[in-house]
Amino acid sequence: MYPAPFRYHRAATLDDAIGRLVGIGEGARALAGGQTLLVWLKMRFDEPTDLVDIGRIPGLDAIEHDTKGVRIGALATHARIARSPLAKQIPIVGDCANGIADNQVRSRGTIGGSLAAGDPSCDWPVLLTTLDATVHCRGPAGARTLPADGFVQDLYATRLEAGELITGVSFALPGKGSAGAYVGFKRCAPAFPTSSVGVQLTLNGDDCTQARIALGSAALTTIRAQAAEAELSGRTLNAQVIARAAEAAAAAADPVPDQRGSPAFKRSLIDALVKRGVEVARRRARGETVEVSHEYY
Numbered sequence: 001m002y003p004a005p006f007r008y009h010r011a012a013t014l015d016d017a018i019g020r021l022v023g024i025g026e027g028a029r030a031l032a033g034g035q036t037l038l039v040w041l042k043m044r045f046d047e048p049t050d051l052v053d054i055g056r057i058p059g060l061d062a063i064e065h066d067t068k069g070v071r072i073g074a075l076a077t078h079a080r081i082a083r084s085p086l087a088k089q090i091p092i093v094g095d096c097a098n099g100i101a102d103n104q105v106r107s108r109g110t111i112g113g114s115l116a117a118g119d120p121s122c123d124w125p126v127l128l129t130t131l132d133a134t135v136h137c138r139g140p141a142g143a144r145t146l147p148a149d150g151f152v153q154d155l156y157a158t159r160l161e162a163g164e165l166i167t168g169v170s171f172a173l174p175g176k177g178s179a180g181a182y183v184g185f186k187r188c189a190p191a192f193p194t195s196s197v198g199v200q201l202t203l204n205g206d207d208c209t210q211a212r213i214a215l216g217s218a219a220l221t222t223i224r225a226q227a228a229e230a231e232l233s234g235r236t237l238n239a240q241v242i243a244r245a246a247e248a249a250a251a252a253a254d255p256v257p258d259q260r261g262s263p264a265f266k267r268s269l270i271d272a273l274v275k276r277g278v279e280v281a282r283r284r285a286r287g288e289t290v291e292v293s294h295e296y297y
């Protein structure tokens with residue numbers, strides 16, 4: 001199906017984009033990589049009057065890191081992040097970026113668009129919740145920061161205000177003994193994951209001092225599995241402890257039945273993915289190189 005007619009605007013700067021979004025009002029949408037928005041338009045799921053293309057605003061696609069932390073611009077594409085040195089230095093970032101869709105989608109889709117879409121199947125909100133990241137925004141009232149955890153509030157609804165744009169995300173570099181893994185399960189590359197899990201652990205030998213676990217495609221928003229984290233934090237990791245955490249994560253999920261599977265199937269996937277994510281994070285924390293990403297069935 002073709003989208004309903006709309007006016008196209010190309011923003012030259014961030015202020016220009018915000019000014020246009022505010023000036024046009026309710027019918028305006030920001031256009032970044034178009035990998036979600038254009039699908040919505042073609043499905044007539046959304047019928048904006050005006051698209052404000054932010055894709056060529058200079059300086060919004062930088063990927064930077066120093067000793068203090070990491071900053072990724074909203075327009076950084078999944079493919080650029082996957083190819084960046086960051087993906088090697090912090091493997092959980094590479095797991096996520098490489099697992100998103102296929103080459104075409106990864107080449108156009110952006111991290112900012114993935115967050116702003118508010119889609120519970122998108123991978124970046126899950127990864128950024130796992131890493132306790134901060135979302136940087138700018139709108140008519142100026143700049144502000146919000147935690148990635150809870151940024152997506154409901155199905156396709158975020159904490160962004162009218163005319164507000166995501167400018168980037170930031171997170172701290174994992175400290176000593178801290179490592180993570182992002183694992184997902186999907187039918188094929190161009191499909192969204194049926195379930196996905198992010199795990200970040202801080203370990204002293206096999207003793208877990210801190211754990212963060214987030215679940216994707218597990219409810220109407222990203223879920224932070226705090227009961228599962230509590231099963232790991234302060235404990236020595238062994239098969240029973242990990243099994244209890246996986247069970248708690250599956251219990252925290254509230255998946256909807258769809259063509260990808262029943263709630264029971266998705267819960268069993270989450271159980272398995274948490275076990276796998278914890279095992280990979282644990283091996284990485286010991287210094288092993290372990291390649292993981294989404295798996296297909």
Ligand SMILES: Cc1cc2nc3c(=O)[nH]c(=O)nc-3n(C[C@H](O)[C@H](O)[C@H](O)COP(=O)(O)OP(=O)(O)OC[C@H]3O[C@@H](n4cnc5c(N)ncnc54)[C@H](O)[C@@H]3O)c2cc1C
Nearest residue numbers: 030032033034035036037101109110112113116122123166
């Ligand atoms: C076939 C297919 C398979 C896919 N599979 C996956 C997958 O496995 N995992 C996954 O995570 N994603 C997947 N996606 C989605 C893809 O990652 C999108 O790129 C991403 O969700 C949206 O990014 P975008 O830059 O294309 O945003 P757009 O489509 O341009 O915009 C999406 C929404 O965000 C808003 N927006 C965009 N940028 C900003 C900003 N900076 N500030 C405020 N609002 C903004 C837009 O107004 C719009 O509402 C898939 C998409 C397709 C078409």
